[in-house]
Amino acid sequence: MAAKVVKGLEVAKPKREELAGKVKALVAKGVTPKLAVILAGSSEASKVYAQSKQKVAEPLGIQFELHIKPDNVSTDELTALIDQLNADPKVHGILVELPLPKGISKEQVMNRLDPKKDVDGVHPFNRGYLLGGQEDLALVPATPKSCLELIKSTGVTIEGANVAVLGRGDTVGRPLTSLLINRGATVTVCHSKTKNIDAIIKNSDIVVAAIGKAGYVKPEWLTAKQVIIDVGINALPDGGITGDVDPKAVDIVAFVTPVPGGVGSLTTTIIMDNLLDAIRLQGL
Amino acid sequence: MAAKVVKGLEVAKPKREELAGKVKALVAKGVTPKLAVILAGSSEASKVYAQSKQKVAEPLGIQFELHIKPDNVSTDELTALIDQLNADPKVHGILVELPLPKGISKEQVMNRLDPKKDVDGVHPFNRGYLLGGQEDLALVPATPKSCLELIKSTGVTIEGANVAVLGRGDTVGRPLTSLLINRGATVTVCHSKTKNIDAIIKNSDIVVAAIGKAGYVKPEWLTAKQVIIDVGINALPDGGITGDVDPKAVDIVAFVTPVPGGVGSLTTTIIMDNLLDAIRLQGL
Numbered sequence: 001m002a003a004k005v006v007k008g009l010e011v012a013k014p015k016r017e018e019l020a021g022k023v024k025a026l027v028a029k030g031v032t033p034k035l036a037v038i039l040a041g042s043s044e045a046s047k048v049y050a051q052s053k054q055k056v057a058e059p060l061g062i063q064f065e066l067h068i069k070p071d072n073v074s075t076d077e078l079t080a081l082i083d084q085l086n087a088d089p090k091v092h093g094i095l096v097e098l099p100l101p102k103g104i105s106k107e108q109v110m111n112r113l114d115p116k117k118d119v120d121g122v123h124p125f126n127r128g129y130l131l132g133g134q135e136d137l138a139l140v141p142a143t144p145k146s147c148l149e150l151i152k153s154t155g156v157t158i159e160g161a162n163v164a165v166l167g168r169g170d171t172v173g174r175p176l177t178s179l180l181i182n183r184g185a186t187v188t189v190c191h192s193k194t195k196n197i198d199a200i201i202k203n204s205d206i207v208v209a210a211i212g213k214a215g216y217v218k219p220e221w222l223t224a225k226q227v228i229i230d231v232g233i234n235a236l237p238d239g240g241i242t243g244d245v246d247p248k249a250v251d252i253v254a255f256v257t258p259v260p261g262g263v264g265s266l267t268t269t270i271i272m273d274n275l276l277d278a279i280r281l282q283g284l
Numbered sequence: 285m286a287a288k289v290v291k292g293l294e295v296a297k298p299k300r301e302e303l304a305g306k307v308k309a310l311v312a313k314g315v316t317p318k319l320a321v322i323l324a325g326s327s328e329a330s331k332v333y334a335q336s337k338q339k340v341a342e343p344l345g346i347q348f349e350l351h352i353k354p355d356n357v358s359t360d361e362l363t364a365l366i367d368q369l370n371a372d373p374k375v376h377g378i379l380v381e382l383p384l385p386k387g388i389s390k391e392q393v394m395n396r397l398d399p400k401k402d403v404d405g406v407h408p409f410n411r412g413y414l415l416g417g418q419e420d421l422a423l424v425p426a427t428p429k430s431c432l433e434l435i436k437s438t439g440v441t442i443e444g445a446n447v448a449v450l451g452r453g454d455t456v457g458r459p460l461t462s463l464l465i466n467r468g469a470t471v472t473v474c475h476s477k478t479k480n481i482d483a484i485i486k487n488s489d490i491v492v493a494a495i496g497k498a499g500y501v502k503p504e505w506l507t508a509k510q511v512i513i514d515v516g517i518n519a520l521p522d523g524g525i526t527g528d529v530d531p532k533a534v535d536i537v538a539f540v541t542p543v544p545g546g547v548g549s550l551t552t553t554i555i556m557d558n559l560l561d562a563i564r565l566q567g568l
């Protein structure tokens with residue numbers, strides 16, 4: 001039986017309606033949510049990501065401000081810009097597109113963000129709160145939060161579920177592990193050194209693949225009742241993209257997210273959700 | 285065959301010799317390491333912990349300064365004391381004994397610490413760095429660091445090992461998971477909602493129990509080659525303490541830490557190790 005394909009936009013749409021309502025209420029209170037995005041350097045992918053944020057923000061009533069800096073921008077210029085945005089009471093959220101140009105200290109840039117305006121949860125303060133289990137104080141990175149929303153949308157119970165998280169990176173694997181542990185899942189974090197990954201996956205109710213290898217998760221590791229969240233974005237020779245999970249998964253499991261059109265189609269909406277969380281943390 | 289009992293003091297002793305040598309070198313450079321401990325309220329256990337730090341520190345050549353505050357101390361008084369210690373260039377490490385008296389905001393107190401003097405790794409900055417995988421920038425909480433040292437002392441390989449971490453708390457389970465993931469272990473975080481915990485433990489090469497229930501880990505869940513680290517400290521009716529692992533484990537597994545005399549006997553030494561890490565992070 002074919003799996004239900006869990007599309008990012010299907011989860012994003014009701015979320016956007018909810019957000020538009022919240023924005024309206026904030027505007028009525030005199031607070032017009034505003035997101036500032038910093039785009040440093042000439043990465044085409046980053047440019048597309050920044051534009052997609054603008055496209056999602058504006059119909060929701062969220063103001064969008066793009067700051068473009070050249071490839072030869074210095075760390076000092078970027079931190080000065082961040083200081084200015086931190087101090088601007090009309091800016092509620094700041095997002096720095098990655099990767100930064102060569103020679104820029106990512107750490108210095110990210111640590112300069114006001115943690116309460118850090119809408120992609122990259123500041124050590126936000127990571128510390130999230131990973132320490134104090135989610136109410138944290139702004140949560142958008143990709144793991146999107147994974148969680150996609151899992152929730154299937155209706156499958158997270159509490160008590162065995163979840164395999166493939167990948168131990170600081171943008172997906174680690175923060176998602178924390179979110180899942182907080183919701184009562186039994187999480188096994190797998191990575192390149194893991195033995196018997198097939199057995200671990202077979203024994204899991206939910207599998208999140210964020211390992212960055214095309215088709216890494218094999219059909220024979222999968223079973224009928226599973227939820228598969230595919231975070232992988234791997235380039236294909238023809239210019240397309242594919243996920244970390246073999247496409248045949250759709251014939252085996254209960255729920256699977258497509259690539260493209262899965263996790264990636266929800267993250268921008270989640271950034272806007274985080275912007276409203278940021279406004280709450282700012283006491284507005 | 286009986287397991288090797290891994291005593292905390294056996295690991296602490298060579299560590300202390302190493303630390304004494306490092307302290308001597310620092311003193312020769314004009315830096316005499318100094319630890320300040322804040323003991324707020326009348327908890328007897330906290331008093332004992334503070335005293336044991338003094339007993340370990342002084343023979344190593346580390347200066348020790350105890351600040352005692354009454355049960356009715358205010359959050360403001362504590363943060364003012366921390367400000368003073370943060371600003372004192374002769375103080376390299378600050379540790380606040382827990383629990384704090386009722387009515388005190390633990391978060392406000394801990395967040396006030398200079399992250400670079402936070403020798404038990406409780407500040408969100410240190411948690412963020414550790415849990416995000418940037419250990420070189422972090423001061424690591426002493427208990428999980430002790431667990432790691434005890435595992436290392438057995439000679440069992442961590443990379444590729446299946447490790448069950450029982451407990452998802454912010455003082456042991458979560459930070460230890462991060463330390464183990466960084467070293468290539470495949471970690472399964474188990475807790476009260478976990479199904480088939482027996483099967484997960486049976487399938488693990490290393491088990492760390494930090495769940496706070498006397499004798500929770502049953503002998504029939506254990507196998508011959510395992511390393512068992514018992515972090516539990518549970519009161520017995522006769523006034524003694526016992527761990528989270530059934531004492532019969534010693535007849536089954538390869539290595540087991542005793543309670544008392546295991547993890548707890550190493551943590552104070554690890555605090556001193558962290559003090560030297562703090563001095564390094566302070567650029568001294």
